Amino acid sequence: MNELFDLLIHNCDVLLLGDDQIEIATHYDIAIQGQNIIAVEPTNCERSEQAAKVIQADGLLAIPGLINTHAHVPMVLFRGLAEDVPISAWFNDYIWPLESNLTPEDVYWGALLGLAEMIEVGVTYVADHYFYMGEVASAVEMAGMRANLAWAVFGHEGEEKLDQTCAFVASWQGKADGRITTWLAPHAPYTTSPEFLRMSARKAQNLGVGIHTHVSETAEQVELSLQEHGITPVQMLEDSGVFEVPTILAHCLYATEQDIELMSHYPTGIGHAPKTYLKLGMGITPISRFREAGIPIGLATDGAVSSNTLDILEQLRLMVLTQKDLAHDSTSMPVREALEIAFHGGAQVVRMADRLGDIREGKLADIVLIRQDGVHTFPRYDPAANLVYSSRSSDVHTVICDGKILLSDGKLLTIDKELVKREVSARLERLSQRVPGKRIATYPA
Amino acid sequence: MNELFDLLIHNCDVLLLGDDQIEIATHYDIAIQGQNIIAVEPTNCERSEQAAKVIQADGLLAIPGLINTHAHVPMVLFRGLAEDVPISAWFNDYIWPLESNLTPEDVYWGALLGLAEMIEVGVTYVADHYFYMGEVASAVEMAGMRANLAWAVFGHEGEEKLDQTCAFVASWQGKADGRITTWLAPHAPYTTSPEFLRMSARKAQNLGVGIHTHVSETAEQVELSLQEHGITPVQMLEDSGVFEVPTILAHCLYATEQDIELMSHYPTGIGHAPKTYLKLGMGITPISRFREAGIPIGLATDGAVSSNTLDILEQLRLMVLTQKDLAHDSTSMPVREALEIAFHGGAQVVRMADRLGDIREGKLADIVLIRQDGVHTFPRYDPAANLVYSSRSSDVHTVICDGKILLSDGKLLTIDKELVKREVSARLERLSQRVPGKRIATYPA
Numbered sequence: 001m002n003e004l005f006d007l008l009i010h011n012c013d014v015l016l017l018g019d020d021q022i023e024i025a026t027h028y029d030i031a032i033q034g035q036n037i038i039a040v041e042p043t044n045c046e047r048s049e050q051a052a053k054v055i056q057a058d059g060l061l062a063i064p065g066l067i068n069t070h071a072h073v074p075m076v077l078f079r080g081l082a083e084d085v086p087i088s089a090w091f092n093d094y095i096w097p098l099e100s101n102l103t104p105e106d107v108y109w110g111a112l113l114g115l116a117e118m119i120e121v122g123v124t125y126v127a128d129h130y131f132y133m134g135e136v137a138s139a140v141e142m143a144g145m146r147a148n149l150a151w152a153v154f155g156h157e158g159e160e161k162l163d164q165t166c167a168f169v170a171s172w173q174g175k176a177d178g179r180i181t182t183w184l185a186p187h188a189p190y191t192t193s194p195e196f197l198r199m200s201a202r203k204a205q206n207l208g209v210g211i212h213t214h215v216s217e218t219a220e221q222v223e224l225s226l227q228e229h230g231i232t233p234v235q236m237l238e239d240s241g242v243f244e245v246p247t248i249l250a251h252c253l254y255a256t257e258q259d260i261e262l263m264s265h266y267p268t269g270i271g272h273a274p275k276t277y278l279k280l281g282m283g284i285t286p287i288s289r290f291r292e293a294g295i296p297i298g299l300a301t302d303g304a305v306s307s308n309t310l311d312i313l314e315q316l317r318l319m320v321l322t323q324k325d326l327a328h329d330s331t332s333m334p335v336r337e338a339l340e341i342a343f344h345g346g347a348q349v350v351r352m353a354d355r356l357g358d359i360r361e362g363k364l365a366d367i368v369l370i371r372q373d374g375v376h377t378f379p380r381y382d383p384a385a386n387l388v389y390s391s392r393s394s395d396v397h398t399v400i401c402d403g404k405i406l407l408s409d410g411k412l413l414t415i416d417k418e419l420v421k422r423e424v425s426a427r428l429e430r431l432s433q434r435v436p437g438k439r440i441a442t443y444p445a
Numbered sequence: 446m447n448e449l450f451d452l453l454i455h456n457c458d459v460l461l462l463g464d465d466q467i468e469i470a471t472h473y474d475i476a477i478q479g480q481n482i483i484a485v486e487p488t489n490c491e492r493s494e495q496a497a498k499v500i501q502a503d504g505l506l507a508i509p510g511l512i513n514t515h516a517h518v519p520m521v522l523f524r525g526l527a528e529d530v531p532i533s534a535w536f537n538d539y540i541w542p543l544e545s546n547l548t549p550e551d552v553y554w555g556a557l558l559g560l561a562e563m564i565e566v567g568v569t570y571v572a573d574h575y576f577y578m579g580e581v582a583s584a585v586e587m588a589g590m591r592a593n594l595a596w597a598v599f600g601h602e603g604e605e606k607l608d609q610t611c612a613f614v615a616s617w618q619g620k621a622d623g624r625i626t627t628w629l630a631p632h633a634p635y636t637t638s639p640e641f642l643r644m645s646a647r648k649a650q651n652l653g654v655g656i657h658t659h660v661s662e663t664a665e666q667v668e669l670s671l672q673e674h675g676i677t678p679v680q681m682l683e684d685s686g687v688f689e690v691p692t693i694l695a696h697c698l699y700a701t702e703q704d705i706e707l708m709s710h711y712p713t714g715i716g717h718a719p720k721t722y723l724k725l726g727m728g729i730t731p732i733s734r735f736r737e738a739g740i741p742i743g744l745a746t747d748g749a750v751s752s753n754t755l756d757i758l759e760q761l762r763l764m765v766l767t768q769k770d771l772a773h774d775s776t777s778m779p780v781r782e783a784l785e786i787a788f789h790g791g792a793q794v795v796r797m798a799d800r801l802g803d804i805r806e807g808k809l810a811d812i813v814l815i816r817q818d819g820v821h822t823f824p825r826y827d828p829a830a831n832l833v834y835s836s837r838s839s840d841v842h843t844v845i846c847d848g849k850i851l852l853s854d855g856k857l858l859t860i861d862k863e864l865v866k867r868e869v870s871a872r873l874e875r876l877s878q879r880v881p882g883k884r885i886a887t888y889p890a
Contacts, residue, residue, distance in 0.1 A: 076820075079835065080827035084779040117820045278766035279834070280775045308834035309821055318766070321723035325767075330725045334529040375521075375562045375862055376754055376838075379873055382525030389724070389753035390524065393821075394839035417820055428824050 007032040007403060008051035011043045012369060013383065014062040014359055017343055022336045024383045030062060032365040035177070035403045040359055055405075057369055060397055061383060064357055065124025065146075065366030066312040067346030070212070070250040070271025072130045072303035074102075074110030076117065077424065077431055079304045087218065087280050091443035095305060097434040099131070106431060107132040109423040111139035114310055116415045119143065121311045121393040122368035124401040127248055127271065127300075127350050129185050129212050133168050141176040144406045144414045146366065148248075148350055150185030150212040154441045155192035159199060162186075166203050173209070179402055181209075186242075188214035189233040190221050191441055197240035210246035210267075210351065213237070216254040218282055224444060234259035243268060246351050250300065253277060253285040264293040269349030271300035274318040275307040284322045287333070287341070298346030311393050316342050320388060335384050369398035452477040452848060453496035456488045457814060458828065459507040459804055462788055467781045469828045475507060477810040480622070480848045485804055500850075502814055505842055506828060509802055510569025510591075510811030511757040512791030515657070515695040515716025517575045517748035519547075519555030521562065522869065522876055524749040532663065532725050536888035540750060542879040544576070551876060552577040554868040556584035559755055561860045564588065566756045566838040567813035569846040572693055572716065572745075572795050574630050574657050578613050586621040589851045589859045591811065593693075593795055595630030595657040599886045600637035604644060607631075611648050618654070624847055626654075628693075633659035634678040635666050636886055642685035655691035655712075655796065658682070661699040663727055669889060679704035688713060691796050695745065698722060698730040709738040714794030716745035719763040720752040729767045732778070732786070743791035756838050761787050765833060780829050814843035 009030040016023045029047055031039040048054045075095075082094035107130065118126060125146045128136055133151040140147045149172065151165035162184075169182040184207070186192045186200040204211050216222055216233045225233045234255055237243055243266035250271045255263070270290055277284055290297050299319060301310045320338040324330055347357030355364045370391060371377075377386040377395070399407035406414050454475040461468045474492055476484040493499045520540075527539035552575065563571060570591040573581055578596040585592045594617065596610035607629075614627040629652070631637045631645040649656050661667055661678045670678045679700055682688055688711035695716045700708070715735055722729055735742050744764060746755045765783040769775055792802030800809045815836060816822075822831040822840070844852035851859050 077824070078826075079824060080830045083827055083830045084776050086774075086776055090775070113820055113823065120820065275766065278770040281769045281773045281777070283773065284770065304835075308830070311821070321720065321763070322770075324726045325723045325729065328726045328728065329531075330535070331529050331531055332726070375558055375565065375866070376756070378558065378866055379522070379524060379869065381523075381873075381877060382528055385525045385528045385753070390749075392837060392839050394837050421820070421823055424824065428826075432826060 003052045004050040005031045005033040005038060006052050008048055008054045009057050009062060009367065009369065010048050010054050012057035012060050012062045013372070014040065015064070015339070015384070017340060017358055022339055022384055024061065030359060030367065032400070032403050035364055037359060037361055037363050037365050039361055055369070055398060059373055060369040061372050061387065062359055063368050063370060063387070064343045064359055065368055065399070065401060066122045066342065067298055067350060067356065068118065068123050068126040068301050068310065068312050069248060069269070069298035069346055069349040070273060070300035070302060071126050071128050071310060073114035073126060073128050073136065073310065074107045074130055075303035075305050076114040076310065077106060077110040079308060081432060082305050087282070088443050090280065092439060094434070096439035096441050096443070098431065100435070100438050100440050101431050101433060102131060104132040104135045106427055108135035108139055109420060109427065111136040112143065112415055112420045113424055114304065115139055115143040115145055116412055116417050116420060118310045119145065119399050119406050119412060119415070120396060121313060122370070122396040122399055123310065123312050124366040124368070124399060125350060125356065127212060129250070134172065137172045137175065137180055140180060142414065144401055144404050146179040146401055148181045148183060148212070150183040152185045152187045154187050155196040156441070162200060162203065166207060169207050169209055177402065183210045183212050185212045187441070189225060189236045190444055194229065194236060194240050197237065197242055201241035201244060204245045210248070211242050212248040212250070213242070214250045215252050216259070217251045219254050222254045232256055232259055234262060238262050238266070248349055250302070253283055255285070260289055260293045260295065263295050267351070269296040269298065271349060272297050272319060273300040273302035273307060273315060274322050275315055276302040278318065278322070280306055284326055286326055287319070287323055296345055296348035297341060298349035299342050312342070313391060313393050317388060335388050338388050339384060365400055365403040367400045368396060371395040371397045448497045449495040450476045450478040450483060451497050453493055453499045454502050454507060454812065454814065455493050455499050457502035457505050457507045458817070459485065460784070460829070462785060462803055467784055467829055469506065473507070475804060475812065477848050480809055482804060482806055482808050482810050484806055500814070500843060504818055505814040506817050506832065507804055508813050508815060508832070509788045509804055510813055510844070510846060511567045511787065512743055512795060512801065513563065513568050513571040513746050513755065513757050514693060514714070514743035514791055514794040515718060515745035515747060516571050516573050516755060518559035518571060518573050518581065518755065519552045519575055520748035520750050521559040521755065522551060522555040522872070524753060526877060527750050532727070533888050535725065537884065539879070541884035541886050541888070543876065545880070545883050545885050546876050546878060547576060549577040549580045551872055553580035553584055554865060554872065556581040557588065557860055557865045558869055559749065560584055560588040560590055561857055561862050561865060563755045564590065564844050564851050564857060564860070565841060566758060567815070567841040567844055568755065568757050569811040569813070569844060570795060570801065572657060574695070579617065582617045582620065582625055585625060587859065589846055589849050591624045591846055593626045593628060593657070595628040597630045597632045599632050600641040601886070607645060607648065611652060614652050614654055622847065628655045628657050630657045632886070634670060634681045635889055639674065639681060639685050642682065642687055646686035646689060649690045655693070656687050657693040657695070658687070659695045660697050661704070662696045664699050667699045677701055677704055679707060683707050683711070693794055695747070698728055700730070705734055705738045705740065708740050712796070714741040714743065716794060717742050717764060718745040718747035718752060718760060719767050720760055721747040723763065723767070725751055729771055731771055732764070732768055741790055741793035742786060743794035744787050757787070758836065758838050762833060780833050783833055784829060810845055810848040812845045813841060816840040816842045
């Protein structure tokens, strides 16, 4: 018997995202050859004989792999160490002192811990922004996920450090069968000088890559920038040439109208992490401002010391709830729009809209199968609303990335969780020390 | 060998809620005799020989059973049928037409579906407010949960209907080994007259029971009450004598300062369901207003047509996130206070603070064991923060109510979920019809 393709997801329901509507089609087959989806068609029982491997998916809902557009994955190492503190203390008295303890090997194990958590909740792509990114890349390669990786640099670390991150960009670009892309990551306008941003932009252009940075997270940051530089942080990014390359702008809660107009002329995109914003009391920005200006916006988890989880379904639910609340209007951000942001918006932000964000012939085979048989998602009058409002992260049954199965029936196949927990455990006492005055950077406040 | 008690939870961690602090004690035993906790002490291996049954609980976190202070449990039957609609249409075009389809038997199966969902997420007590409450009582008795049940009545249904609900109160009071208590439930000031409220209060006094009602959910309701009656909805409850008995006041987002002062002189309590408020764009009230006035506030799910789940851990997380957001202050509502509201606040609202809300000698044995071994709750620097911010509802491992095990290793012992889903499925087509003009009440707008 001839096997015509590698993997068949047989008889699932499938979330189909049109431009103006969503459809949950029932009794569908998804055929995968190598990295790609080659057919999405009504169930055909003969087809299952043509696949090297068949996943019987009766009653499971297939959705595109979830995209996390901004994270600091290895920060799971510090989960729970900075609760209920003000934002400047969060940086200066907790995070940056704690991060001064990190070794490359810590980052490797922290990355695996965070990647395990993400795969369990259906995340197949992460745009990660952290330190020792070669270690994160190794972890991503092993875990089987897809990632855009960017090594964070502070202005005070200088050009030499920036050049090290350029070397990382060059050495990991397109690695792991093409699953890894690499960008630059000057940390933020509030931790770099305009000159440093300009230098970063020039190097990114030379490398042909984008820039992943933080911007305008609080009103105070915008105020401080206006005082010191006479322009907003967004304007500083434009002024220094950063917008000449594609950017992921994390958070961007306090963009002015002028900022948004500016951003709309460049290949910018926003990583939106509402759990962090709520928890740190930062406010919530109306997403419609960016969408009306044509600026892509995707979901993000930020790091687990602010958001406590790396769960994109949780951020999806929080996004739609907080946007309805902001608008004081239960009809705003309907289920369709929320899913459109999660999948298409996320793919646009990471500049992969041609290959990700849909289950469709020709797209990459990043697919998540979700259980729908729980009492909490019953009845199934509206399976899309169930996905947004009722599903539990533990409903994630199967995760496929780049055509490979990473999670099957809730079991991780690529990461040994117990080994990772043992390795992390052995480091906790050292990692949790905060030495007075010792920190990797200083938050201006 | 003499068995000295019925059930031992052996070698767990336990959440101990003091007045000003919380402690997670490790390596503890909890001994249960009949309905009661008789000892909470450091692990003693000899003790396990004295128990009829032992739960090996290494690494599990014991918390008091979660309390849902306001729900419409059988509304799970309509989950997903009223998405993204305005609040007046939500009542008049969806919920109340749909509810006109209900038969007592529908309510029975809907109650079992909702009780199954709640037990799975660690809820052991629910204050339920719905129709055909005898059916709900039967379901609660079978499921093994604890409940306060109140049969909702609209003013237009008249005294005869109210008397039927009084008969329900009398016939189910103290039943199911004392697990069921019964109250009256005039629906809300906006669906009853002052005279009807007065009559309800009088009958509640005669029966020696409390009243569970909705109040001041939107600014428009308060405005309408001022126009029609010259007083706020809260003042109308006081004026009509409702506050002479204990009350659960659902929602109460738009209480005035004067209302709060008034409420503080009576045995009132508030059921707080932030997921509903966010989803319907109703606003969020600062909880501190009520707490400063000494008015108990507990967590609630409301019905699953607004909140989509019956998950108190989800409402806990949303409460703390929305309160920090409201205050624009990451230090407000710390983990300790959030847990204090969930457990002590809930127990106070349902007037059971002497018996529920703590794992302590002499309290009722309503206990939930939570897994802490997931990658998402690792490391365990701060297990209480993990519980509030990182845990998944699926981490609920064991649920004990009134000394009986209802859920073991995630498996429901008292409800046949597949049977319930089959029974509900057979009713869905009829239940989901909306006949123009046919509804059980009308929302004034």
